[in-house]
Amino acid sequence: MEPAIKYRLIKKEKHTGARLGEIVTPHGTFKTPMFMPVGTQASVKTMAPEELKEMGAGIILSNTYHLWLRPGEDIVEKAGGLHKFMNWDRGVLTDSGGFQVFSLAKLRDISEEGVAFKSHLSGEKLFLSPEKAIQVENALGADIMMSFDECPPFFESYDYVKKSVERTSRWAERGLIAHQNPATQGLFGIVQGAGFEDLRRQSAHDLVGMDFPGYSIGGLSVGESKAEMNRVLDFTTPMLPENKPRYLMGVGSPDALIDGVIRGVDMFDCVLPTRIARNGTTMTSQGRLVVKNAKYAEDFRPLDPKCDCYVCKNYTRAYIRHLIKADETFGIHLTSYHNLYFLINLMHQVQDAIEQDDLLAFREAFFEEYGYNEKNTRNF
Numbered sequence: 001m002e003p004a005i006k007y008r009l010i011k012k013e014k015h016t017g018a019r020l021g022e023i024v025t026p027h028g029t030f031k032t033p034m035f036m037p038v039g040t041q042a043s044v045k046t047m048a049p050e051e052l053k054e055m056g057a058g059i060i061l062s063n064t065y066h067l068w069l070r071p072g073e074d075i076v077e078k079a080g081g082l083h084k085f086m087n088w089d090r091g092v093l094t095d096s097g098g099f100q101v102f103s104l105a106k107l108r109d110i111s112e113e114g115v116a117f118k119s120h121l122s123g124e125k126l127f128l129s130p131e132k133a134i135q136v137e138n139a140l141g142a143d144i145m146m147s148f149d150e151c152p153p154f155f156e157s158y159d160y161v162k163k164s165v166e167r168t169s170r171w172a173e174r175g176l177i178a179h180q181n182p183a184t185q186g187l188f189g190i191v192q193g194a195g196f197e198d199l200r201r202q203s204a205h206d207l208v209g210m211d212f213p214g215y216s217i218g219g220l221s222v223g224e225s226k227a228e229m230n231r232v233l234d235f236t237t238p239m240l241p242e243n244k245p246r247y248l249m250g251v252g253s254p255d256a257l258i259d260g261v262i263r264g265v266d267m268f269d270c271v272l273p274t275r276i277a278r279n280g281t282t283m284t285s286q287g288r289l290v291v292k293n294a295k296y297a298e299d300f301r302p303l304d305p306k307c308d309c310y311v312c313k314n315y316t317r318a319y320i321r322h323l324i325k326a327d328e329t330f331g332i333h334l335t336s337y338h339n340l341y342f343l344i345n346l347m348h349q350v351q352d353a354i355e356q357d358d359l360l361a362f363r364e365a366f367f368e369e370y371g372y373n374e375k376n377t378r379n380f
């Protein structure tokens, strides 16, 4: 049987671990490295699918936990799956719900069988197991699915993380067995192990042995420093097979994207561009710009003079600031559009730099203009 997800390595950059590649899904092919917009509730906040296509998004992410609770996977399945339900005919990836159970839910109780917890919406008692997560993901019908895993805090003790990694491997195997649609949905394994190299190695070894069509790197961007994250990526990506895609979960600041690509990561996702957009904050080639600030009241330039997105071609900082101050939702739509475009376009530039074996020079120029330095690397 042909796997649902295929990865083709086009070329490796000469001076770094960066890879130019292509992922073939049942809903189209997209080039990597790439950034996936997040549509938590089957909607990328304020954005129409047509606009996401216009900016070149090849795949978006939706959250299993949220859709399971509301509207329920049975309704999405009756609608013909997530693609039809949300009118999106390109790629969709669903997470397993594990991260939300561990971060949102109250009073969770972890056992070998799964996790008991209370819904953050209704307080209802619920239980999520590897089998249940896969059943929900099968009903949602995304092209790429995630194994149910535990994401322990980065600074948890070695003994705890070791037990957690071993359980996550057993859960991954149970999920693989429960998976009903391997011909149309590709299930990824998630490498955990916090900051411990030997535990990351054990996790990668267990999962690679199960031959998933792709591998996610979880448990990062959860409060550790950027240097810590890069240290973990330095030793983790070489543990993963070259002929499968690698997905760094929950990472979306421009510097972390570039530094992840340099370490061999192909896919990223994050709520960052849309979340900061709702607070009137934008990413520009000259760094972070808080457009709702008073100093932009009479600034009739675009958000980013170097950006050629629809927003920057048509609207001014002064107008967008006015809309956000007046609580007009169109303002948030404009900042969301620009921020998503910025990251998708950044990855296109990164792809070109890999093509030309010029990624380190690209990084240096980008960091310089954006205003990143060793002490100040997370100002998105």
Ligand SMILES: [Zn+2]
Binding pocket: 303, 304, 307, 308, 309, 310, 311, 312, 313, 338, 341
């Ligand atoms: Zn723009």
